[in-house]
Amino acid sequence: MSAGVLTRAAAPSRAAGLVLAVVVLVAVVVLSIAVGARSIPLGTVLDALLDRDGSDSSYVVWAIRVPRTLIGVAVGASLGVAGALMQALTRNPLADPGLLGVNAGAACAAALSVGVLGVTDLRAFVWFAFAGAAVAGAVLYVIAGRGGASPVRLALAGTAVSAALTGLTQAMTLLDSQTLDQMRFWTVGSLERADGGTLVRVLPFLVAGVVLALFLARPLNALALGDDAGKSLGAHLGWTRGLTLLAVTLSAGAATAAVGPLVFVGLAVPHMVRALTGPDQRWVIPYCAVVAPAMLLLADVVGRVIAREEIDVGVVTALLGAPVFIALVRRTRMARS
Template identity: 75%
Template sequence: MSVKAPALSRGAGLVLGLVALVFVALLSLAVGARSIPLSTVLNVLASPDGSDSAFVVWELRIPRTLIGVAVGAALGVAGALMQALTRNPLADPGLLGVNAGASAAAALSISVLGLTDLRAFVWFAFAGAAVAGTVLYVIAGRSGASPVRLALAGAAVMAALTGFTQAVTLLDQNALDQMRFWTVGALERANIGTLTDVAPFLVVGLVMAILLARPLNALSLGEEMGRSLGAHLGRTQLLTLVAVTLLAGAATAAVGPLVFVGLVVPHMVRAITGPDQRWIVGYCAVFAPVLLLLADVLGRVMAREEIDVGVVTALLGGPVFLILLRRHKAVRV
């Protein structure tokens, strides 16, 4: 009983998280510039009647909510993988330079090719994230790199790509105008087509994260102990980098870079799940979308004009992270 009880409590917590996710998703469908009663939302979901409310729910808010769920899950899981890989509880997907790679490629595609449609440069943004991940892997030593070396290599890649993006946008007014709406991070400009474009990468990344949970658990005990348990350091690092690149790269390409989601959520769920990466991945996939959709709903009601979700996550994430640091100074990944 003593072995099963924690698993049962963690399972109950995961179910509770799913219930919270459904509730927040319904809230996302109901709240906005035009508020729609929850009963009306449920009615038009069950039977679209061609009304204005049905149009708002089906054409505007369902795509926005779905992209929020997908991106939130991707960023939360990517953050958990990043913290496990680097053994650094302060790590997030941005530490790899993935977000910076996506931004650099998006800026270049706008400046050189004149792209303006989101779906047009999503692919360039994702390619930039993939290139950044590849460069990081080469710089870090290809296999068996230490967590510190990975973090330093990621910081170097991020700094170089951020500087490149700033140079492009400063020299090209059109690129600056286009990028300023994308780099803040927003859900409302994404649509079902965008979600369809990035969904295969997100699915593959999530499956890889689930499969990598056991070897990451083994390596968290130390390299020697991990090898004795059958984990291969170089292969696990490479596959984890690929998974993070798929998840964070696709999410960033779809909605722009969002901060703190991949950093804060793993901290929050680890207090419930403990260090087991299998539970952490599952919890992050559920609770990160809850946080992101809540931030998006808050952005719709905080001011007269809607505030992009990237701004809200930054405003909420900073204080929450400081509180977590104070309460969990002794946390070890």
């Protein structure tokens, strides 16, 4: 049986799995709105969703939980897609959006905005962080040799850019206590401080990154076979790598600017997805866009109820993601042995 026939035979099961993943995401969205540090009966939550009557419960639902949930969906989808793109671009299963220096660029620009310009407004802070991520992506694009850079060269250049920007950020935060106070909350990664205005500012970039990723799925499949095979299949190496880098910068840069750097979401979710879909990016990317926000929102709910005080979602994803990722790596290694 040919590979094409096998792919067509597997398509219905993959589609059914994607529909199931969407159902799970909807359930987690409902859970995120219904559960929080403040206990509100489910019936009251539903009444508040249907009728904004100005009560305290209605305020909590509409002003806090709904925006927090929506930005969790948008950021989670973007980070999951960015992680899948990074692993496909560098052909490195351990790659995540931070490898390109996107997170480091956002953090460096944010520290500069606080320490040098005295920015304290989160609305302005987001724009500086996103601009820093974009500049880091552009610098990497130039250093790595523009669009034709090899996966290894991209990874090495990204590591160098990240190290340099991280060192600069640490120097600024250590020399300025005000910058340190502002940055220590953002660098943990949290959905709590993001609001509807933050979502409106970053949503166009998040959507653009995800849509661009969907169009890149087929050429990335070709490049996965190697540069020579990719060229023979009609993929343009320079354009594909350049546009993939742009999609990662848009997705991960805007997400990091909005909520801070969140680890393991873009790293672990593509591994989980490929165990279900195989390596075909036409399925990996949509699955990541659905599974990642479900995972992120579930971690956020756990952080709200696990202790008396809320635990930032960045801490929860690190605590939960590390053992999951180790298990995935061990499972992959055993399968190959």
